[in-house]
Amino acid sequence: MKLLPLSWSHYLFLLRVENEAERQFYEIESHINHWKLKELERQFNAGLFERLCLSKNKEEVLKMAKNGQIINTPKDIIKDPLILEFLGLVN
Numbered sequence: 001m002k003l004l005p006l007s008w009s010h011y012l013f014l015l016r017v018e019n020e021a022e023r024q025f026y027e028i029e030s031h032i033n034h035w036k037l038k039e040l041e042r043q044f045n046a047g048l049f050e051r052l053c054l055s056k057n058k059e060e061v062l063k064m065a066k067n068g069q070i071i072n073t074p075k076d077i078i079k080d081p082l083i084l085e086f087l088g089l090v091n
Contacts, residue, residue, distance in 0.1 A: 005031045
């Protein structure tokens with residue numbers, strides 16, 4: 001029986017997470033979803049915990065975290081649309 005479900009590297013990363021609830025969340029998600037260290041780091045850096053806390057549709061956020069963003073329309077490709085009206089390119 002394995003006492004620690006995650007690798008030592010996972011725990012070294014998790015020790016740097018100051019918020020205890022957030023640390024436990026990432027530990028549980030890493031174990032359940034079999035996240036490699038790189039995936040754990042990616043999900044942490046993408047703010048999965050914060051997005052779930054702020055979201056009204058938690059299932060959709062988890063789905064996006066698992067599958068990535070699904071591009072259905074050209075608008076989905078643009079992450080942060082820029083407003084360039086100050087350039088005077090459009091009348």
